[in-house]
Amino acid sequence: MYVLLYTDALIYLLLIAIGVFAVFAARSKPLRVPWLRVFARPVGMVTLVVLLAYTVVGVLDSIHYRPVEATGDGGTRVASEVVSVLDTLARPLIEQNEQTYSAPFALDSYVQQVVTEADGRKVQTYPRLSYAGTRLDETGLTRVEDIARRGLVGAGYGLAAWLLGALALVLTIAAATRGPPQRVARRIAGGRTRLAWRAGLIAALVVSVCVGTLVVLAGDYHVLGTDKVGQDVFYQAVKSIRTGLAIGTLTTLVMLPFALVLGLLAGYFRGWVDDVIQYLYTTLSSIPGVLLIAAAVLMMQVYMANNADAFGTTTERADLRLLFLCLILGITSWTSLCRLLRAETRKLAELDYVAAARGLGSGPGRILARHMLPNVMHIVLIQVVLDFSALVLAEAVLSYIGVGVDPSMNSWGNMINSARLEMAREPIVWWPLFAAFVFMLVLVLAANLFADVVRDAFDPRLRGAEGGEGADANDDSAPLQPAGGAR
Amino acid sequence: MDTRRGDEPVLRVEALSTVLDTPQGPLRAVDDVSFTIAAGETLALLGESGCGKSMTALSLIGLTPAHATRVLDGRVALGGDDLLALSERELRAVRGRRVGMVFQEPMSALNPVLTVGRQLAEALAAHRGLRGRAAREAGLALLDDVGIPDPAERWDTYPHQLSGGLKQRVVIAIALAGEPELLIADEPTTALDVTIQAQILALLARLQRERGMALLLITHDLAVVNEVADRVAVMYAGHLVETADRAALFAAPRHPYTRKLFAALPGAAQRGRRLSIIAGQVPPLTATLPACRFADRCEHAWAACFDTRPAWASDRGAQVRCHLYDTRMAGHPLPAALPSAEPVTTEAAGADAEALLDSRDVAVHFPITRGVLWRTVGHVRAVDGVSLRLARGRTLALVGESGCGKTTLGRALARLLDATAGRADFDGTDLLNLRGRGLRAARRNLQMIFQDPFSSMNPRMLVGEILTEGLIAQHIGRNSADRRRIAAELLADVGLPEGALERYPHEFSGGQRQRICIARALALEPKLLICDEPTSALDVSVQAQVLNLLARLQAERGLAYLFITHDMAVVSYLAHDIAVMYLGRIVESGPAERILRAPKHPYTQALLSATPSVDDAGRRERIRLTGDLPSPANPPSGCHFHPRCPHVMDRCRREDPAARDFGDGHTARCFLY
Structure with a gap:
């Protein structure tokens, strides 16, 4: 039975909005040209591939349903528990729980336990894991050999999938340009295409080989170890992707309208409008954000506890808490962007083109939409991406003090929170923190680099090469790129 | 190039070449430039923006951007030393000590x-x-x-x-602190007002005379060259094309480029005629250029110009780098006199035509506020009771120095600022008291053109969108196809191809942008254009294109212009009437010929006298105003001009003079009459 959670709905909405925007951008030249320039840069293409990989995982984890399971008497019933498509795909990882901590690729537990031997003696030992290297005895391979073999098989799957994808891409391009596929392939291999297909394909190759290898290895090993209660850390890290994406994007979605509308209004109209909006955001930003968030989340928590029957499952409750966290983060975080937009709008409003628009008889709404908004979008873009990383990190901090996402929900914040104790252990348990760190780093880094490329592509001042004016600036100081030759 | 007096020159530059790395490829900013400057001599390096003259100056003292300089070649001999052979440490001892520098923008040259x-x-x-x-x-x-x-x-x-x-x-x-042998002044007066410019030029001339310095003056302004230079080197696209004594150059320019520059200058003599323009624009120095870099734009060019680099040829005391003057190339030197411009046939509307704009006692005061409570402690009287009358189809030039309130007045009349008092009857309605719908409709008849063609167009809109903006706001045109057709017609009218609709403003040069701005204003078919210094950011040859366009549009459409400017050459070229503004007030107004020929008010006299000009062979004795424009927040008592006036009387300090009529609508506010 299909289940639609609140955050799922918002994520779908976001995806639909991006899709509509893509179609719209493809049709209008002033939007298409800079976006094509984004994908002409290798960095743009590579980061896009990485972001897409994350998005696919996030989306798979956002399609929820209640599985139909067999009951004891031969009939079927709908399970009470809500799972996502990702959960179904990763079913073995959920079910193959160990007793407690185990290191990545370990065969034995990380913790000494008292085990009763067959002869009744009790010995302290590192017990064998139930779900790691289960085939070693059958095949007679050593652990390293088995890992290498499985890794190679996984890489082979990844490579095969990539080859299929690459072939499809070449054929699509060949069909679109009506050229022979061989020539298209040669041009891509030589890096002579207009868009950076080669870089994109190399990134896709790396991603698919990694995914293939990890998936096959995860079948019989805990590639990133297990946590305190024996759950697979790799699975937790993957599950956390959705939480990170949701916090990063939905919060922005909540915050943007406030920041944009209020910032533009304050900057353009000045006077009492400016005063009111300034007082509003100065007041709001003087309240410690954590305090506000903690108060709101705790109130929400109490309400949920008192009205437990209003929420069908723990998943739904956790989801509502995530949504609420996004809302409250959004409401507290619009002030800095609003302040920036107000200042920039004030500056822009003084420019001659705004005076010219007023002189032509354009109304304030039109001036704000046509002249102000497009010229502050680069600030919005930069701020949104910086906020994205900051929000992913804020989630970690809030989870640390116990007012973040629901403890039952996987998130990098919760993983880092639990790592607090694990790092203090002797011997140290480093892998949950490491997993959260790597997954977060790759996502935030890709997002930052992508934003840089987008900003460059949309900044008309950086496009001198196409213009007719190159010579105008030569006399004084053309924007000169660093180069090796000096006298 | 021989030096005068035969002694060793202070600076001898031989075959200086500078190549910079840019994202567009190597940029040959300076190419094979040679010149000398003797002690006590002023060499003016003349050229339009983008021709490499500033880069020449920077190359002399090794100040080219270090990370981007690919080649810095040649010989720069200062006294006995070759500056290009010195290390950075040794060069630092030369800069400031032996070579002084003065740059264009005095504000950014000083640490605040x-x-x-x-x-x-x-x-x-x-x-x-x-x-x-x-x-x-x-x-x-x-x-x-x-x-x-x-x-x-x-x-x-x-x-x-x-x-x-x-x-x-x-x-x-x-710059003088190190008692330098050579002073390099890069556009030292471009950012200054006419009366201040006259002071600074006189100062430079005096200092040079007293100290026997060599002066390298870099400028784009022919009139400034005429004022102070001994010799002139004309630069075009990284090449020197002509060097000559000032007198020889101004008597008869030789190189086709120099001749075009002179012909493009507006002035009283060109009145009613089309200014000569140079086709095309200065090529980007990263492009592949013909052997003679001006060949693409030269009307006299033939095949040799494209593949043989012209050699220096001597012609009556001047050196020119053109095949026309090279006997081996069988060129025919151009006649000494410049060809006269073709007249524009149409006559402007008479002075007695019906008034289009009649403003009375317009005032714009900005409150000065202090403290937490924004208490008003005074007012900046930017415009203080101005009455103007502008007839249909005529041009009224509003003249004054920066800070006199002319731009504020223009913006108030265009209703981009709110006036504090007064009325302005425009076509029967009081412009200053319109609101809402009425104001929006009235804007259609009155459009503004701004000084800076770079900030007056939204960089993120296509030219097509910019041109149709007004059409949409005023509900002109049935649909977008209709509006697009109108936009294409407008572009054709200002001489740009239809393809420009799909491009962004930054893809155009300054002159082209200014033409797009004019097309945007014309879209609404206004009766009055308020032009706020529309050509002061442009080079001479580009300025000529814009002025020609404005003149043609006035003839074709019967437009009236309120032309706000400080450039007297432009005023004398196109104005029918003149109003001179000083500290928020009109001190003199009347028909252009009368004011230019016989100015009455001492300020007008000083302004006209301070304006450098290319016309006079000799240098006139000038009326030099002392001091600066007082602050409009605290204007002097009585006649605002009295602290700077050479004819000041006791009465001027106490009373404000009333306007006095000299007939033909010529009035001045001064007690002298």
């Missing part, structure tokens, strides 16, 4: 957080090793020398407390 005295003392310490009392004494002497009143009082002031003219004097004083 250090006092004038401190900055001057620093220069004295670095170059002459003077410290403490000795530095202060030498500094005060320098400030006195550059004509700063009360040097001791100015010693402890910060740059922002000084006016533009005084700041430039401080910059010159700092």
